[in-house]
Amino acid sequence: MRSTPKSRNPRKAALLALPMVAGLLLAGCSSSDAPKEDVQAEAATNSAPLFAELPEAVQKAGTIQIGSAIDYPPFEYYEENGDLAGFEYELSKELEKQLGVSFKWNNASFDTLLPALTTKRYDIIFGAVNDTKEREESFDMISYLQSSQGLVSKAGVDTGIKTVEDLCGKSIAAVRGGIQPQYLEERSKVCVTDGMKPIEVLTFDGNSQEQLAVKQGRAVAMLENYPTAAYFAKNSEGSLEVVPDLQVEKRFFSMVLSKEQTELRDVLQKGWQAIIDDGSYDEILKKWDLDAIGIKTSVVNPVSEGIEP
Missing domain, CATH: 3.40.190.10 (Periplasmic binding protein-like II)
Structure with missing residues (x-):
């Protein structure tokens, strides 16, 4: 097991958070000059199972912006060399295979994350967020783990x-x-x-x-x-x-989206269910000795649905 990391160097964090393609705006509020025909062609050629179901803006950007407090092992954290690590980071790599786009991780203080989601600074919040009735009243939550x-x-x-x-x-x-x-x-x-x-x-x-x-x-x-x-x-x-x-x-740990992002929400829920069903989810949890708190079904707003861990 890795040792608890020291405080993250801000310069390294900024470098790690650079966009994968220069000039991309935040996916949640970005626009692109790419013609619709090009997007349709990409959807036809991208072999990822869920790419064609993603919102067009996400397909154009090729990234989904994550807001997260990246100082929280074993969920997500920076190693001494500046690399991102943690079981949630590893789960996100499996989701990328289903979606055909990459996640861009943005580090911030935990108490700023949900307010920033309302201003569309991020597309999603991912990182040990406990699902509550109060949070589901303001946001949509996709369960992926017991807590x-x-x-x-x-x-x-x-x-x-x-x-x-x-x-x-x-x-x-x-x-x-x-x-x-x-x-x-x-x-x-x-x-x-x-x-x-x-x-x-x-x-x-x-x-x-x-x-x-x-x-x-x-x-x-x-x-x-x-x-x-x-x-x-x-x-x-x-x-x-x-x-x-x-x-x-x-409770449940859940991925968080604004209630306006219904299309992206539904695709992400399918992505979670896909990696649960194909076994990659269980494999990662076992690696981190967390298989006892895994779930079998990913649900949108489980608290509101009356589902308990």
Whole structure:
């Protein structure tokens, strides 16, 4: 397993994010001078199973713009040499084979991603986004993995955390913009209602800051998506450990699109189902020891459909 990467060099990140073809505008709001006949010819010759079903603007651009916080192993992250890595990145390469276009990854702070999608800066958001009813009210979500939340504490320290009730009165770290601080704030209200002390919720811009807060003792534990919690603990050189036998908030991880992008949404859902059915999806999850949280059917807006992990 790879070690937890250091903070990404902005210059390297910018270089990695350069468009594959100079002059391409963002796919979500781009236009092209290519004649319609040329696009039709490309659709006829591109052998990818789903290329002909993509929106014409995406066919012209040849790329789909992804917004993602690329500091989140094992989902997606930069290796020391600047290469993009992670199981979601590997899954995206399998999707490219189905779609016949490439994904362009754009790195940004997690809490800026959904607002940027509404302004069409990106075509999709992809990267450990938990599916919720509230998010489905504003965006369309395509499920591709089960999710739950786990707690990470300083190794060798008795946190006294064995149940969710034990979080009351303790300082817990989380990354700003995710569901983790929302969950902690709601749980804190329950603590107060039950006559216990509230949770002190400490929020940070990124994962390195929340880990540091735990290591320095400012936070008793941090709340993270379980695959990442396990990864951070495993690659902390013995300084962190997962709080055993306690996972909360079981949900789906989903790819996010604006509700205007119905055509692209439906093609992407077909792409996910295709790689699930052909076995490439399971192969990647097994490689990363994540096959236990794989799904058999990709669904658009599963929460609204009443589907549970």
